[in-house]
Amino acid sequence: MRAGLPISLMLHGSVVFGASLAFSTIEPLEQGRVVPVELITVAEFTDIRASLKRERPVPEPEPDLSMQVETSVINAPEKADEINVAPDEVVTAEPVTPPETKPEPSDEPAPEPEKVAEAKPAFDLDRISSLIDKSKDTSTAENSQIANEGSEDRLVYSDRAREGIGSGTQMTLSELDALNSAMYRCWRKPVDATDLEMLVVRLQVDMLPGGFIKDVRVIDRASSRRASPGNPFWDVAEMRAVQAVTKCAPYDFLPAEKFEQWESLILNFRPKL
């Protein structure tokens, strides 16, 4: 009887632990999908292209976050036979999501170079080898060589890694750019508002096939409003964001084959002066 409670607790604990493990194995794939999508504007798109052409300057002048997963990528011509990607497809990964998401799709052939890209900042041999162990890859020597090669090559390899995740079904930058430019037409910024930049409205948008709107609603209203409490312009900011989404419909420019990705979107309307 006495031992009963601890045993029960331990059993419960192990079940929860097991469940969390199970969940955490599913989750990274999902997050991996988020990566190329997070930060995109038209400007960024063009910047990346330009920065890839000239190799001399450090290709990523972006914020030096502690984790450097930054991988701006153009697909590599010499690897073209491996996975076919549209030739002009450009993918960026911003250092927004944790890098641990990458190793996950390791069953596929691609991941090793990703590891390498990660390994570049600190050259701890032990760590490298442990990483490689995990990926069940044997070609250690080759990898470390790659690590020492120019950034360009690394870009190429990380591109392969990305393809491994399944970027064929990812929303591309240009597709999301189209969404952004559509919004430019339809969204009337509340320019006169006080503390304009604080008026961030977060919308949950549910779509129907064909790009029609199923439902739009403001989410996280309370936490958004905390940024500028009592601002009389909140109602109008929300109204204009919802209006923009309804007005721009149908979103028939979004790729039909990727419907499951944009079936449910979160749009953050962040007005800037």
Added chain:
Amino acid sequence: MTRILTVLLMLIGLLGAIAVPSSAIAQIEVDITEGNIDPVPIAVPDFLGQDPETRQLGAQIAEVIRSDLESSALFRSLDPASFLETQTDIDYEPTFADWRVIRADALASGRIVRDGPDKVRVEFRLWDVFAGRQLQGIRFSTATENWRRTAHKASDAIFKALTGEEGYFDSRIVFVDQRGPKTDRQKRLAIMDQDGFNPQYLLGGSDLVISPQFDPSSQTITFMSYETLPPQVYILDIETGRRELLGSFPGMTFAPRFSPDGDNLIMSMEQRGNIDIYIMDLLTRSTQRLTTDAGIDVSASFSPDGRRIVFQSDRGGSPQLYTMNADGSSTKRISFGDGRYNQPVWSPRGDKIAFVRQNRGKFAIGVMDPDGSRERILTDDYLVDMPSWSPNGRVILFTKETRGRNSRAELWSVDLTGRNLKRVDTPGQATDPAWSPILD
């Protein structure tokens, strides 16, 4: 035993905490930062009426609303000829699809109902065409002759519902009407609606008056008269016509302004060659000196919360803008640009200070934040002068004089973005505008 238990519980709690976020569903999230600033397209069909007379009134009211909204440059009124739907009853939802087709964002429809021999009821509803919901539904009951004000009130309601900001259409402008040649100029105090209608003189005779200023809390103005010297300061209640002489203040250089609550006047006076800022309690008529330095301190204006005062001083060499507490403490210089900064006026919204900047032979009207940051010139010309804020702090009215022999003094307005620069119609030449607070 209990220790093991607590450890186990903590462990479970910890695992739970890990498990929850990892099971969250990842979703595509897009940041939209670029939007347009085009005017909102709005459809205002003629208001419905029961008989020819009310129908005509309905058409006139809709016309005033359309021109009010257009004048703000925040709205684009759609041509009634393009309307597909003709509503016959505003108590039913309009066919939103018909309004979407002509790209109207909003629809304001109304009707006039006779409410007595000389009274009408004006009812209107404002619809969000894309969301398909009603944003506003208001009824005004008024004397028929008062239809213009009713229309302005409806415009204010529409403006507020669609921009989030108080409207300013139901307000008036007091200005100095100027007649005659420059050598024998008559300056008389006049008032008109914000859109230039119903101009009338406020005082009989030919007063030589300058710089009227509104009490932000009522329809009372203060102004200076040079009819007799030294100039005298008056307070005039526009609604009752009651005029009160506050006294003559030798050496006064600028007309006084009201405090936000209307209980005090703030003004500059000269004593022994030194011009300083004083505050006068209108009840007790006692004055208190706020600045004591040797420079010329003039043109004081209260912040809308009554805590700070902005003024112009040459204590630093050239005229620049300073702020201080309402009791004269903690003075801070806020303008640092080239040239001379004059006539600061605190916006009724509190977030901006308008001023006149004189630099390289040109005058400009500009705005800056109360801490002096984000200075922006809105318009410049040969001579621009006397900025006055609209009651919602969105538009600035000012005097503009053109160059040359045929120079004329006119009233112009510009909005906070510097975009909507336009002339305000006045019967003759006009200077010294003062925008009233919203009428009750």
